[in-house]
Amino acid sequence: MGKLESRNIEKYFKHDGKPLKTLDGIDLNVEDGEFVCIVGPSGCGKSTFLRITAGLEKPDGGEIFLDTKSVDTTGPNRIMVFQEGALFPWLNVRDNVEYGLKIAGIPVEERNKISNRYLDMMQLSQFATSYTYQLSTGMKQRVAIARALVMDPDVLLMDEPFAALDPQTRDLLLVEMQLIWQKTKKTIIFVTHNVSEAVMLGTRVLVFTHRPAKIKKEIKIDYRRPRVAEDENLLPYQQKILAELRPEVKK
Numbered sequence: 393m394g395k396l397e398s399r400n401i402e403k404y405f406k407h408d409g410k411p412l413k414t415l416d417g418i419d420l421n422v423e424d425g426e427f428v429c430i431v432g433p434s435g436c437g438k439s440t441f442l443r444i445t446a447g448l449e450k451p452d453g454g455e456i457f458l459d460t461k462s463v464d465t466t467g468p469n470r471i472m473v474f475q476e477g478a479l480f481p482w483l484n485v486r487d488n489v490e491y492g493l494k495i496a497g498i499p500v501e502e503r504n505k506i507s508n509r510y511l512d513m514m515q516l517s518q519f520a521t522s523y524t525y526q527l528s529t530g531m532k533q534r535v536a537i538a539r540a541l542v543m544d545p546d547v548l549l550m551d552e553p554f555a556a557l558d559p560q561t562r563d564l565l566l567v568e569m570q571l572i573w574q575k576t577k578k579t580i581i582f583v584t585h586n587v588s589e590a591v592m593l594g595t596r597v598l599v600f601t602h603r604p605a606k607i608k609k610e611i612k613i614d615y616r617r618p619r620v621a622e623d624e625n626l627l628p629y630q631q632k633i634l635a636e637l638r639p640e641v642k643k
C-alpha cells in the first residue's frame with residue numbers, strides 16, 4: 393500500500409429524481425512523493441473524486457486510505473486547492489495565506505516568515521496588504537496556492553489551480569511547481585484539462601472515462617525535470633494522452 397490509496401470509490405448524485413452514477417470504482421495507489429495528474433472530460437467526476445479524497449464529500453462505496461489508515465473526514469494532512477480559489481474577502485492577502493497557520497496556533501513571527509517565503513514565490517509580496525477585490529483572477533489563484541503550500545500537507549489535492557492564469561504566469565508556475573515538488577517531496581494529485589500541463593507536471597497521468605468515471609489509462613512520464621512547455625520531446629506523451637481522451641470527450 394502506498395501513501396494514498398483509493399479503493400473502489402463509487403459515487404452517485406441525484407439528477408431529475410434518479411440516481412446518476414458519477415464514479416464507477418476508482419482504484420488508485422499513489423506512492424509517497426508521486427505527482428499524479430488526472431485528465432478527463434468535463435463533468436466526469438474529477439472534482440468529486442478530489443473532494444472525496446479530501447474528506448469533503450462521502451463516497452457511496454469504497455474507501456480512501458492515507459498511510460494505511462482509512463480516512464473519511466478532512467484533515468491538515470490533505471489540503472485542497474480549488475478550481476476557484478475560495479479566499480476570505482475580509483482578510484488581506486497575507487492574512488489569507490497565514491489563515492491555516494494562525495488556526496494551528498503558530499506564533500506571528502514564525503507565520504510571517506513562512507508566508508513571506510510563499511508570497512515571494514508567488515510574486516505577491518508587493519500585494520501582501522491588498523484585499524481580494526483588488527486582485528486579478530490569476531493573483532487570487534496564486535494566493536490560494538500559497539495558502540495551501542504554507543500548511544505543508546502530506547498530500548496536496550489541486551483542482552485545475554492554473555486554469556484561470558494567463559499563459560506567462562502559468563508557464564512560470566508550472567516550472568515553480570516542479571521545483572517545489574522536487575524540494576518538498578510532496579505527494580500531489582493534480583486535476584487539469586490541459587494535457588500539456590499534465591505532461592509537464594506528472595510522474596504519471598491518469599485518463600478518466602466519460603461519466604461514470606473509471607480510470608481508462610495510465611501513462612507514465614519518465615522524463616527529466618524541470619520540464620518546459622516548449623520541449624518537443626514531450627509531444628509524443630501528449631499525443632498518447634489525447635488519443636485516449638478524445639473519444640471520451642465526444643461521448
Ligand SMILES: Nc1ncnc2c1ncn2[C@@H]1O[C@H](COP(=O)(O)OP(=O)(O)OP(=O)(O)O)[C@@H](O)[C@H]1O
Pocket residue numbers: 405406414432433434435436437438439440441603
Ligand atoms: N453536489 C452535487 N449534486 C448533484 N450533482 C453533482 C454534485 N456535484 C457534482 N455533481 C455531478 O457530478 C458530475 C461530476 O461533477 P464534477 O464536478 O466532479 O466533474 P468534473 O470532472 O470535475 O468536471 P469539470 O472538468 O467540468 O470540472 C456532474 O454530472 C455533476 O453534475
Ligand SMILES: [Mg+2]
Pocket residue numbers: 438439440475551
Ligand atoms: Mg471539476
